[in-house]
Amino acid sequence: MKRYLLLLCMGVLCSCTNQKSRYTNFQPGQVWEDNNGQHINAHGGGILYHSDTYYWYGEHKIEGHKGNTAQVGVHVYSSKDLYNWKDEGIALEVDSLNPAADIARGCIIERPKVIYNQKTNKYIMWFHLELISQGYNAARSGVAVSDSPTGPFTYLKSMRPNKGHWPLNVEDFHKKAVADTIKSAYCGGKECLPNHPDSLNLLGRDFEGGQMARDMNLFVDDNGKAYHLYSSEENSTLHIAELSDDYLSYTGNYVRVFPNRYMEAPSIMKTSNGKYYFIGSDCTSWNPNPARLATADHIFGPWTELGNPVVGTEDQKATTFESQSTYILPIQGKKDAFIFMADRWRPNNAIDGRYIWLPIQFENGAIKLEWKDQWNVSVFN
Ligand code: DGJ
Numbered sequence: 001m002k003r004y005l006l007l008l009c010m011g012v013l014c015s016c017t018n019q020k021s022r023y024t025n026f027q028p029g030q031v032w033e034d035n036n037g038q039h040i041n042a043h044g045g046g047i048l049y050h051s052d053t054y055y056w057y058g059e060h061k062i063e064g065h066k067g068n069t070a071q072v073g074v075h076v077y078s079s080k081d082l083y084n085w086k087d088e089g090i091a092l093e094v095d096s097l098n099p100a101a102d103i104a105r106g107c108i109i110e111r112p113k114v115i116y117n118q119k120t121n122k123y124i125m126w127f128h129l130e131l132i133s134q135g136y137n138a139a140r141s142g143v144a145v146s147d148s149p150t151g152p153f154t155y156l157k158s159m160r161p162n163k164g165h166w167p168l169n170v171e172d173f174h175k176k177a178v179a180d181t182i183k184s185a186y187c188g189g190k191e192c193l194p195n196h197p198d199s200l201n202l203l204g205r206d207f208e209g210g211q212m213a214r215d216m217n218l219f220v221d222d223n224g225k226a227y228h229l230y231s232s233e234e235n236s237t238l239h240i241a242e243l244s245d246d247y248l249s250y251t252g253n254y255v256r257v258f259p260n261r262y263m264e265a266p267s268i269m270k271t272s273n274g275k276y277y278f279i280g281s282d283c284t285s286w287n288p289n290p291a292r293l294a295t296a297d298h299i300f301g302p303w304t305e306l307g308n309p310v311v312g313t314e315d316q317k318a319t320t321f322e323s324q325s326t327y328i329l330p331i332q333g334k335k336d337a338f339i340f341m342a343d344r345w346r347p348n349n350a351i352d353g354r355y356i357w358l359p360i361q362f363e364n365g366a367i368k369l370e371w372k373d374q375w376n377v378s379v380f381n
Contacts, residue, residue: 030354040355044343046217071106090151215265227241277294320369326343342356
């Protein structure tokens with residue numbers, strides 16, 4: 001009997017150990033199982049590193065096309081080694097009781113990101129919010145807060161950014177009167193706008209009500225200042241906006257960058273020599289397109305585009321390995337070691353979206369992304 005118990009204990013111990021160290025590398029594009037054997041459900045995600053642990057937040061998707069709307073909320077996982085992830089549950093739940101709530105079940109919650117505020121000791125989540133049954137018309141930023149990295153997060157508010165503030169690099173024409181026809185026009189994407197929508201003065205149109213904010217990211221600089229990057233002006237132009245000290249609102253300092261370039265999927269990093277790098281994409285709905293790299297010496301720019309960072313086949317370059325950027329992850333304890341994180345969307349069966357994580361390689365002041373079937377962080381040694 002004693003022997004049987006011993007064997008049983010060893011078996012349990014073994015299976016736990018196996019589970020814990022199941023993965024020893026990244027396998028981009030493959031099903032990536034969590035500690036329960038379920039494909040990780042954290043799309044359009046971002047990572048927070050806090051107290052020796054990585055936390056991965058992302059859109060929880062369900063099966064089918066309906067999975068492109070928020071039926072559950074924002075999922076969070078934790079990991080010590082970046083390969084093996086523990087399901088920590090739903091960090092922010094949609095509101096299933098009140099269909100009029102901002103985050104009512106069926107709204108759209110995309111690209112959630114979490115940062116930690118040292119002054120308030122709070123975890124702050126920002127996400128792209130589209131109100132229920134309005135398509136992508138609302139273009140709002142949602143904010144939620146928690147005392148713990150794994151939540152539960154409490155939904156605070158949503159807004160259109162920088163209401164009543166001109167960007168630091170505003171141009172004279174922005175301040176001119178906006179035609180009524182343009183005020184009432186709604187345009188969900190670039191197909192219905194001219195190549196250079198400056199003529200429409202979308203910034204001026206949204207000055208009073210706040211600027212549109214869709215694809216987004218957050219970035220905390222070395223000095224603790226946080227920034228919100230979001231696709232604005234009907235996606236035509238990206239904004240980089242400084243957040244208040246508590247990370248819950250805007251200071252009103254912001255810039256327009258990449259005007260009329262329709263940059264989506266903004267992700268950003270900073271190297272030890274103080275240079276900022278940006279990787280984003282063109283705006284083609286769920287379809288992949290060539291990634292775009294840019295660099296700057298200051299977060300507010302000027303930003304210089306450096307072309308497509310993908311090195312590989314024509315197909316890989318044209319589709320960024322069939323994916324779209326979502327976050328750039330600095331690896332703790334390694335100098336200038338970053339992971340490019342992207343989504344391979346599956347809009348017809350959203351839950352099956354795959355994760356493309358690749359090492360960022362530096363070459364002549366630029367970044368190079370190359371496909372790897374499998375790899376681990378030793379590539380950075
Ligand atoms: C591309 C964006 O990057 C995604 O986050 C999502 O908004 C889709 N467009 C919707 O078409």
